[in-house]
Amino acid sequence: MxxxxxxxxxxxxxxxxxxxxxxxxxxxxxxxxxxxxxxxxxxxxxxxxxxxxxxxxxxxxxxxxxxxxxxxxxxxxxxxxxxxxxxxxxxxxxxxxxxxxxxxxxEFLGELKNRLPGITTEVATIRTERHGAAWINTRVSQLTGKSTALPTPLINAVRQAVRRGDGILIIERAATKQEREE
Ligand SMILES: [Zn+2]
Known part of the structure; x- marks a missing residue:
């Protein structure tokens, strides 16, 4: 060469x-x-x-x-x-x-510049596609209580699961009379 x-x-x-x-x-x-x-x-x-x-x-x-x-x-x-x-x-x-x-x-910069529109389109797709980043972001906000779409006990359970990192939702409630007696 x-x-x-x-x-x-x-x-x-x-x-x-x-x-x-x-x-x-x-x-x-x-x-x-x-x-x-x-x-x-x-x-x-x-x-x-x-x-x-x-x-x-x-x-x-x-x-x-x-x-x-x-x-x-x-x-x-x-x-x-x-x-x-x-x-x-x-x-x-x-x-x-x-x-x-x-x-x-x-030459490298020229190639990079040519790729930019493609990358921009790719990012836009990831953000807006069905079940994409925007969709996920809205669900995450709801689950972690940043919006008030879900009941508080559920949000608390999600937050604790996130903190523990095990993905298990635990919802506390008072035991029924029958449960207490057993
Ligand atoms: Zn020579």
Missing amino acids: ITLNSERGLVRIATWDDIESVPGFTADIDPKTVKLKEIIGSYTFDALIPCGLSTCHQPHGNGFLVVAADGRATNIGRICGKKHFDVEFTQMSRVFLAAVRAQQNR
Whole structure:
């Protein structure tokens, strides 16, 4: 996978062939005669790709796509980049990675924003559907005595059951004469 930071934003490319068609791409650049302009991409592949520096050409699994001041582009590994272009390369990779992160954040926020109407609808459904949250809330208010729809002994029994957490409703009443005698 290749992540390209272009004017169009972040572009993800699946194959290396697409990179070879990038304008100015060359698989051979002499680090001594070239001045780096910027890092435009990073890549990770299972297949190893030879480093674009003429002094190296070692196969790398991952690295950066760089553009030179003269418009040529090539791929180099991180270690090669640091070795040949020093602090400048480190700085450029920082700028590139920050741009990628910023773009990823924008994409994430965009997706989230797209999902919001759906989530709002879902919440409204949960609240208003048959036996939904609004319905439950009204029943709870009645059972716990926040509204006066039920007789006080029943409300008290519910409150005690809630306190005990066992769901058993106990309603006290005076024993009948027969019960007392037994
Ligand atoms: Zn190299």
